[in-house]
Amino acid sequence: MASIIRFEHISKSFSGVRALDDVSFDIETAQVHALVGENGAGKSTLMNILSGLLTQDAGSIIYKGAETKIGTPAAARKHGIATVFQELKNCDNLTVAENIFLGREYKNGIRPDWRGMNEKAQEILDSYGIDVDVRASLHSLSVAQKQIIEIAKAIDLNADVLILDEPTSALTVNETKHLFENIRRLKEQSVTIIFISHRLDEIFEIADVISVLRSGQYLGTHKAADVSANDIIRMIAGKDLMTQYASVADRDFISPKKVLEVSSLSRTSLVRDVSFSLFEGEILGFYGLQGSGRTELMETIFGTQKKTAGSIRVFDHDIQKSTSRKSIRGGLSMLMEERKTNGLFFNMSVNENIAIIHEGKISWHGVLNKRSMKRMASAYISQLSIRCSDQRQPVGKLSGGNQQKVALSRCLSTEPSILILDEPTRGVDVGAKAEIYEILRRLRKENHISMIVVSSELPEVIMLSDRVLVMHNGCITGELQGDEINEKSILQYAFNETGSNTHEEVSYESDKERARY
Amino acid sequence: MENALALKEKKNVFRMKEAGVLIALAILFLFFCLTTDSFLTAQNLLNILRQVSLLGIMTVGMTMVLVTGEFDLSVGSTFGMTGMLAGIFMTSGGMPVWLSILLGIAIGLGIGLVNGLLVTYAKIPSFIVTLGMLNVARGFALVVTGGLVVAVNDKTARDVAGIESFFFIGGGKVGEIPVMIFLFIAVIAVGFFLLHRTIIGFWMKAVGGNASAAKAVGINVNLVKITGFAILGALAGLAGIINLAFLTNVQGTTGQGMELNVIAATVIGGTSVSGGEGTILGAVIGVLLTGVLNNGLILIGASSFIQTICIGAVIIGAVAIDVWTRKKQ
Structure with a gap:
């Protein structure tokens, strides 16, 4: 197979720190090429060079057989290289259609041809099965919807190469499935896709080949069919981490004393009639898809948001009007979901x-x-x-x-005696993840801290939790213990496959509420 | 170990955020030393300090407000209005001087409080609130005097004993040094202590850096912001009263446009308009820079129009240097 891109001895430094060190490899036409590595391994730097945001200090890029200096994002686009960045770069105040055609508007003389753009945008979205009104303003959409629109926009550029940097980080399982279908379709149309992700399961699902970077150095490219997830993790981290990922769950630490008791707690329609208890020494996992109300529930318990009904008891004390200050004094502590914001x-x-x-x-x-x-x-x-x-x-x-x-x-x-951890390892590389797990294990063993862990990563929930509660649409839909804790049953409850699926609607609402803060 | 640490500290002096402005100040200083004979004289340097004192007092407060992530356009009007009201209290109001001073400062503080309350609880952007307050306070000062001048002297003031010491605040000297400069230094010291050495200053930085994180750790974000506005208001009041003591008369238009000079000096000093970054040392350097520039340009015979152009260019240049150095890091 012919290679569409060849990196030759690419190096790049930032104020003395080498981000890329003599990186050379090929990317072949019409393949899904996954790029993996820890945070700071150089993946994003390499992709920024390819998409024209950065210029390499040394080395060259051979694109379609000729040495090519990319230099600017506009040049990259002209060459047929489209990028969907991890941190979305679009204008929230404009409509969906306006965003898709931003910078390349259809024109009627000097006037923009809104109708033409709207029609074309709707056509693009329809063809990818995206159910969104193109006249809707972008800030009314969920992060996942925005991400998909960004991808649709990149696809419409008729790119030969599509770079997707962590495209699934904000997507639900269903949306990810949809995205992957689209990726496969593009591949059939001989588009080359470079896929960056921290989620190995996804990489093995979609990628043909996997290239590994570590501390700015290229470690090799492997056919996805020839390697296992363990192999890749070993390469990424430089050591075998799976042994450290041994389950933290251990029921021996749990005593029958209830340290936290939540009964019939509600917060508008985001959290509805939730009741559960946390036992001393327990690690209680919370799983749910985006918009299921996990974070909203925790915020209400911790007191950064107001409840509308129900009661919270911490160590036999009823908490009436909780504030974060009061909660902290009462022995609660919470690690917030988005550390940056x-x-x-x-x-x-x-x-x-x-x-x-x-x-x-x-x-x-x-x-x-x-x-x-x-x-x-x-x-x-x-x-x-x-x-x-x-x-x-x-x-x-x-x-x-x-x-x-x-x-x-x-x-x-x-x-604290009770620690609520909302996405404790989001945006953290594999090595640090293992360290954080180890810290949590130690905190429970030595400091006897009871914990609630909210995570959207199934393996994490399974590995950490003694007991798992699954949320859907603001309610707790399932409780799993011991051997019952496995991916299949958790997902069943998460999708609430027995009940009706109103998930989309809820995710929409919660995003709107979030946008207010 | 001790040695290595000391070395590190030393290195940090040159890496300080204020380093850029400090170098600019040094270059300007040298330039005026070389081009004029009259610049580098004790008398002239004291003059510069006295001239920037009032601006500087307000800049200290403005730095705090900017650090909390807010903005205040009303200081010029507050400055004018408080000086005017204090003058009226002393003269036609017949109040003792000390009470007039206190009331004047309290009114400044009150204006700051109103600004703060409107910004935090009514959730109106500070730009809008203080733009409105700029006009309200200015209009109020003009209405109260009917556009006339308020003059304070031993004939108009009832408190004849107090008026002597009042004029000493504005025009007096200790040795060769104007009293005003001591007041400026005192405000710098208190401001430095508040912003860099107390929990409230620490919270100001936190609130300006990330308000939602501050809320999550239990900081009363609104209270911190209101405090910033109130301190600035009180300092504007203080400056307005010192101005009255210096000039002995004020009118409705006193201090017009001064808010822009205050903001300019603050920004030149490296305080970020987006909040979370800013130091009192930077503010002082910013104030001195504008003072040296104005004074030096007069000495080399440039017209006041040219001065305006230079100050404008310096603001843009200072922020540009700040942005570039940040990018490099």
């Missing part, structure tokens, strides 16, 4: 981020004591082995895994 202060140092919650301990009559702030942070930095060059370094400059550990440190600094 809800958790960390990227402008502030590691020390400050960890200590911020304790104004009493880090200040004396309102006067800050930086030394005690540092002392408090240092304890966690060594305990959770947070890697930073300087404790005064802004948190925004750390890697995703270390950022997450800083966020976790803050949660732990209140010495």
